[in-house]
């Protein structure tokens with residue numbers, strides 16, 4: 127499995143543009159396009175929005191001057207920048223069919239003036255992660271509109287992985303990306319220099335401990351009468367001790383014993399006073415309201 131979302135790319139649109147590939151057994155490929163527009167952030171925004179309105183999203187929008195990189199949809203699903211070739215859904219051909227719209231014009235090949243940077247390398251890293259070879263199986267790109275020298279061979283498209291221009295796609299008539307320097311494009315991100323994919327951080331779902339109020343009350347009534355350190359429901363008490371310690375109400379050396387002894391009761395009493403209780407309502411025997419308040423603040427749930 128290759129990279130589905132490029133970590134370095136900003137997300138564009140709602141993240142959903144296509145669907146499953148029709149021929150996932152065929153090798154992965156990339157199709158290069160140009161937006162036939164200027165570049166820079168205003169075009170990035172306006173063309174970026176236009177492609178959504180038009181329902182013609184590629185996977186990637188790239189500014190060749192600023193190295194800005196945006197991504198509309200997951201690389202392992204189809205994009206929408208190609209026309210079908212009769213019954214063949216060109217957007218869904220191959221293991222992946224990664225489509226890149228470059229903010230440029232076909233008539234002024236962007237490899238003549240671009241400034242590829244780290245984001246271009248990240249894009250190429252993601253492309254290669256799908257096994258897309260550094261080749262141009264259809265050969266030359268169109269130099270002008272309707273250039274007959276640019277191949278749109280169906281068999282090549284159906285069977286060969288690698289890089290294509292929109293001018294190489296059967297059933298399509300656009301001539302973008304123009305006569306870009308195919309070798310220079312690949313050389314701008316040499317394989318050996320391609321940075322490793324940043325590790326995806328998978329935050330663990332926070333599992334909050336649960337404290338049973340009746341267990342806690344039983345411990346608060348019983349433990350002070352036991353010999354030092356005696357416990358009744360240590361698992362529940364430990365959670366509350368840690369919370370009282372975090373509140374600065376209980377010393378660290380008493381905060382892990384699981385015993386709701388006299389010091390823990392005194393600490394809990396201080397917590398109750400902090401909550402606004404006094405007298406017998408702040409006797410150090412936990413009540414539902416004060417315990418829930420402590421739980422919200424210190425990350426545990428209360429079973430009452």
Ligand SMILES: [Zn+2]
Nearest residue numbers: 159292300302
């Ligand atoms: Zn195109």
